[in-house]
Amino acid sequence: MRTRFLLLGASAATVAVSPHVAAQDRSDLGKSRRTAIVTAAARLAPAVVSVNVLRRERQLPQDPFDLFFLPRGSEQVVEGYGSGFIISPDGVVITNQHVTQGAEQIVVTTRDGRDLPAKILGEDPLTDIAVLKVDGPGLPTAPLGKSTDLLIGEWVVAVGNPFAYLLGNSEPTVTAGVVSAVGRNLLPSQGQSGIYVGMIQTDAPINPGNSGGPLANAAGEVIGVNSSIFTSSGGSVGIGFAIPIERALRVADELRRFGKVRRAWVGLDVAGAEDLRGWKRVGGLRVTQVAAGGPAGRAGLVVGDVLVSALGRRLRTFLDWEAVMLDTGPGDTLTVSFRHASESRSARLAVTDFPTTLAEKVAVLGGMKVVTVTPAVRAERNIQSDHGALIYDLPDEMQEATGLQSGDVILQINRVRVSSADDLRRAFAATAGAGAVTVWFERSGRLERTAFYVR
Incomplete structure (x- = not known):
């Protein structure tokens, strides 16, 4: 009986303090729920937006009946979607270029449900970055971090709007994972315009519609722009990639200031895809060409x-070098370490713009722009001929009429040798109205010719 009384007494005492203990437990539980991931998501989510795009695409026949009833050249309006994040209070948004490509109309939806028309400030297919501008009061901005000191295995969050409005509201989706690797280089695939090198790899799920959204560290600071995944099903399998934030911001700044991205050139070529394992033999990346x-x-x-x-x-490999070039711009100084014979050396390279960009452009035939082939231009474009005029820009209608393309090197007009852009201008002027002209040119290292009339 005494034992039973003591147990009952202990039980009564426990019941008496249980409201206080329960409150303490709830407080501790609330604190434990507010993890770094929760804090990071709360800090970043207000600046994440949905990017809704309308574009026109050529309608292709889907069955034999379409071959008869579908008008030739028929187009359809296609809706696309992606994500982005606001980087400045005046409404500058970073997203992926493959999200905005070919867009006729773009509407950005904020976390609080506002639909804001957006205009494109610039696009760069090579780095897959696009910059948009929206106008609206009280726009929150994303905290920006850095990717240069990432630790393999540290927590990251991917924030975006997968499937956009199909999920019913504009609240962004948050997924968590770790930094799986850094400096990842993805081999180019057919039809791929972007170069995905020096990437951040994560297992945080990235799904359709997440493209262009931020990847952030546990402090809620953006360290990358979600861009691509490896998948066999179309959904996330835990292998996603993000563009480092430093590259995205540099490209965005170039697009805002110049309307395009100036490319780095240092006047050398390196071993390409044919020698991906050559570094194991020589201990680095072999220089194959140096511009005089x-x-x-x-x-x-x-x-x-x-x-x-x-x-x-x-x-x-050459992909490592591509990453260095993407993260360097004209006016920078690039320090490289290299081996000459058996001697270790270092050099400081004064980075410039591409020679073709700096060269004087000469207009011929109204819309064609050409530059003189110099040793630097030859090295940049890997031109075999030691003379000629490189077609720098050519309107689509002139391409169809002449059979020429941007990048072709015109070597001869009829029997007249072309040694410079001015030579080409004079040669075309001399043949105007005199019948068809034969143009000899280099394309991808091969000698070709075409003929057309010059009015």
């Missing part, structure tokens, strides 16, 4: 040297 008088040539690099590192990154 270019930055690399002036710094003392020669064909056969082996690049070891640049921007503090180890160089193994």
Whole structure:
């Protein structure tokens, strides 16, 4: 009986303090629920937007009946969607270029449900970055971090709007994972316009509609722009990739300031896809061509040297070098470590714009723009001929009428040798109204010809 009384007494005492203990437990539970992931999502989500796009696409026959009843050249309006994030209070939005490509109309939807018309400030297919501008009061901005000190295995969150309005509201979706790897290079695939190198790999689920949204660290700071996934099903399988935020911001700044991205050129070429494993043999990336008088040539690099590192990154394949070039711009100084014979050296390369960009443009036939082939232009475009005029820009209608393309090098008009852009202008002027002209040109290292009338 005494034992039973003591147990009952203990039970009564426990019941007496249980409201206080329960309140304490609820408080502790609330604190434990508010993890770094929760805090990061709350900090970042207000600046994440849905990017809704309307574009026209050519309608292709789906069955034999369409071959008879579908009008030739028929187009249909297609709706696309993606994500983005606001980086400045005046409404500048970063997203993926493949989200906005070909857009006729773009509407950005904010977290609070506002639909804001957007205009494109610039697009860069090479890095897959696009910059939009919206107008609206009280626009929140995303905290920006850095990707240069990421730790493999640290927590990250991917925020976006998968399937856009199909989920019923404009609240962004948050998924969590870790940094799986950094500096990932994705081999180019057929039809791919972007170069995905130096990427952040994560297992945070990235689904259709997440493209262009932010990848953030546990502090809620943007470290990358979600862009692509490896998948066999169309959905996330835990292998996603994000563009480093430093690259995205540099491209966005170039697009806002110049309307285009100026490309880095240092006057050297390296071993390509045919030598992906060559670094195991030579210990780095082999230099295959050096432009005479270019930055690399002036710094003392020669064909056969082996690049070891640049921007503090180890160089193994041409994709590593592409990543360095994407993260460098005209006016920068690039420090490279390399081996000359058995001697270790370093050099500082003065980065410039592409020679074709800096060259004087000469207008011929009204809309064609050409530049003189110089040693630097030859090295940039890998031109075999030692003379000629490179077609820098050619309108679509002129391409159809002449059979020429941008990048072709015109070598001869009828029997007249073309050594410069001015030579080409004079040669075309001399043949105007005199019947069909025969144009000899280089395309992709091959000699070809075409004929057309010059009015």
